[in-house]
Amino acid sequence: MTALVSVERLAINQITTKPWALDNAIRGYARHGVHAVAVWRDKLAELGQPAARRMLGDYGMRVVALTPVRVPVATDGDVQSAMDEILRAFDEATEIGAESLLMLAGPPMTMSPEKMKGVLAERLYALKQRAPSSLQLVIEPLHPIYAATVSPLNTLRDALDLCDQVEGLGVAVDVYNLSWDWDLERQIERAAGRLKGFHVSDWLRETTGDIRYDRGMMGDGCIDIRRIREWMDRAGYRDTIEVEIFSQNNWWRRDPDEVVRTCIERFHIYC
Amino acid sequence: MTALVSVERLAINQITTKPWALDNAIRGYARHGVHAVAVWRDKLAELGQPAARRMLGDYGMRVVALTPVRVPVATDGDVQSAMDEILRAFDEATEIGAESLLMLAGPPMTMSPEKMKGVLAERLYALKQRAPSSLQLVIEPLHPIYAATVSPLNTLRDALDLCDQVEGLGVAVDVYNLSWDWDLERQIERAAGRLKGFHVSDWLRETTGDIRYDRGMMGDGCIDIRRIREWMDRAGYRDTIEVEIFSQNNWWRRDPDEVVRTCIERFHIYC
Numbered sequence: 275m276t277a278l279v280s281v282e283r284l285a286i287n288q289i290t291t292k293p294w295a296l297d298n299a300i301r302g303y304a305r306h307g308v309h310a311v312a313v314w315r316d317k318l319a320e321l322g323q324p325a326a327r328r329m330l331g332d333y334g335m336r337v338v339a340l341t342p343v344r345v346p347v348a349t350d351g352d353v354q355s356a357m358d359e360i361l362r363a364f365d366e367a368t369e370i371g372a373e374s375l376l377m378l379a380g381p382p383m384t385m386s387p388e389k390m391k392g393v394l395a396e397r398l399y400a401l402k403q404r405a406p407s408s409l410q411l412v413i414e415p416l417h418p419i420y421a422a423t424v425s426p427l428n429t430l431r432d433a434l435d436l437c438d439q440v441e442g443l444g445v446a447v448d449v450y451n452l453s454w455d456w457d458l459e460r461q462i463e464r465a466a467g468r469l470k471g472f473h474v475s476d477w478l479r480e481t482t483g484d485i486r487y488d489r490g491m492m493g494d495g496c497i498d499i500r501r502i503r504e505w506m507d508r509a510g511y512r513d514t515i516e517v518e519i520f521s522q523n524n525w526w527r528r529d530p531d532e533v534v535r536t537c538i539e540r541f542h543i544y545c
Numbered sequence: 546m547t548a549l550v551s552v553e554r555l556a557i558n559q560i561t562t563k564p565w566a567l568d569n570a571i572r573g574y575a576r577h578g579v580h581a582v583a584v585w586r587d588k589l590a591e592l593g594q595p596a597a598r599r600m601l602g603d604y605g606m607r608v609v610a611l612t613p614v615r616v617p618v619a620t621d622g623d624v625q626s627a628m629d630e631i632l633r634a635f636d637e638a639t640e641i642g643a644e645s646l647l648m649l650a651g652p653p654m655t656m657s658p659e660k661m662k663g664v665l666a667e668r669l670y671a672l673k674q675r676a677p678s679s680l681q682l683v684i685e686p687l688h689p690i691y692a693a694t695v696s697p698l699n700t701l702r703d704a705l706d707l708c709d710q711v712e713g714l715g716v717a718v719d720v721y722n723l724s725w726d727w728d729l730e731r732q733i734e735r736a737a738g739r740l741k742g743f744h745v746s747d748w749l750r751e752t753t754g755d756i757r758y759d760r761g762m763m764g765d766g767c768i769d770i771r772r773i774r775e776w777m778d779r780a781g782y783r784d785t786i787e788v789e790i791f792s793q794n795n796w797w798r799r800d801p802d803e804v805v806r807t808c809i810e811r812f813h814i815y816c
Contacts, residue, residue, distance in 0.1 A: 384767055387727035418689045421725035422750050422767050432727050454692035456658035456703050479693050496655055496693050 285310035287518035291530035341376035374410035380425035444470025556581035558789035562801035612647035651696035715741025
């Protein structure tokens with residue numbers, strides 16, 4: 275028998291309820307008994323840090339992550355301003371008491387893997403030196419479909435290779451990005467102690483190609499989420515299970531209260 | 546300096562000139578000095594084996610591969626008829642003197658990787674026992690985007706794990722499916738002696754989501770094909786470089802003679 279997880283571990287990434295501004299999301303999640311949120315930077319900018327900080331406190335809401343920033347892999351282009359942008363995110367995270375900052379690698383360019391790895395490791399190391407000690411830096415590998423357009427970091431193995439080089443760096447495991455990988459169980463085991471985020475959603479089998487904005491609700495697709503959650507358990511991960519659903523054609527069009535209710539129901543059944 | 550490859554190594558997968566029936570393709574490739582073809586089973590069925598065999602002989606055309614068959618990974622469903630279908634492909638390959646048979650794994654189902662690996666290895670082994678000794682069996686990993694819908698075999702590493710278990714089995718490396726993988730160079734090195742096909746095309750960076758039928762011509766996208774070809778060289782691969790372009794919106798709509806001419810030009814520059 276599989277141990278079920280307590281709903282206290284449920285977090286919601288606010289992109290899941292995209293129609294809600296941050297203040298509505300905080301009130302909405304709290305109304306349904308959810309007290310952990312991943313905050314998007316653009317939504318935070320709309321509300322402003324002081325108001326956000328106050329509301330998060332009033333509603334007893336943990337900010338498990340601030341998201342996203344992009345660590346550049348290019349050696350040309352305006353690297354400095356991309357790095358400065360990340361430093362600004364450090365400040366934002368501190369101001370709202372975010373526990374972690376979620377980082378993507380990219381955008382990509384034509385460059386050899388060794389070169390990209392080297393550049394990324396160097397920049398992540400530099401960022402780690404400048405990050406507040408209270409802020410966990412987390413790198414997230416994306417699905418290989420994004421390799422040419424969004425991020426060239428596409429496996430947990432490669433993300434962990436970076437962690438091997440940058441002490442204190444953590445990884446986020448997103449089932450949508452990683453469930454295809456036959457090596458995933460082994461890499462999650464390897465990630466013990468560095469697992470700093472677990473994102474759930476589902477892969478709609480007949481999705482029509484828009485894999486970026488057409489994610490499914492847990493249970494509506496073909497990912498064996500519980501199995502992956504058990505691998506996370508075995509690797510000692512005890513933190514939040516964060517629902518992150520990009521869904522232009524379905525969930526983003528619904529009443530966010532219904533979305534949150536569905537997240538909670540499905541969480542019990544599939545996570 | 547990189548050694549250039551002789552155009553004698555150019556093969557064309559006939560899907561690249563989809564509007565041509567097999568007889569037109571044989572005549573067309575020969576007209577442009579191309580003497581190696583990968584034949585699709587549906588196109589072969591239209592022409593019939595005896596006529597195909599005769600024409601291939603008359604035009605001095607090598608059949609580097611017959612394609613595709615699907616090795617089932619399911620344990621339920623009609624496995625027997627899927628396996629029988631592959632035995633029929635053995636006969637077709639023999640009748641037209643095909644040097645290899647290209648096999649995909651799938652369609653996928655919800656099953657653990659270890660289970661899929663075990664089932665696949667077992668079935669590939671059984672097929673190898675029944676295959677004519679003159680016919681090279683080749684397994685091709687597809688891009689992870691196909692994991693839930695077409696094939697769950699998505700990395701060269703996993704394909705080679707299968708080869709480790711089935712003596713004599715070969716792999717095909719398709720740059721479109723595999724170029725995202727930071728582990729590719731190492732796995733190609735590992736594949737030495739088992740590299741039995743090298744497929745080229747290009748990844749259109751701004752492709753709109755139809756990654757199945759919107760491949761680019763070499764040079765029109767962002768894959769460093771020559772770099773991968775050099776890895777193949779170093780691993781001892783000396784056989785054909787096969788252009789395989791699925792292109793519903795572009796190349797399939799053009800005059801196939803123009804397509805073949807372009808393949809040859811681009812082959813010189815990018816392969």
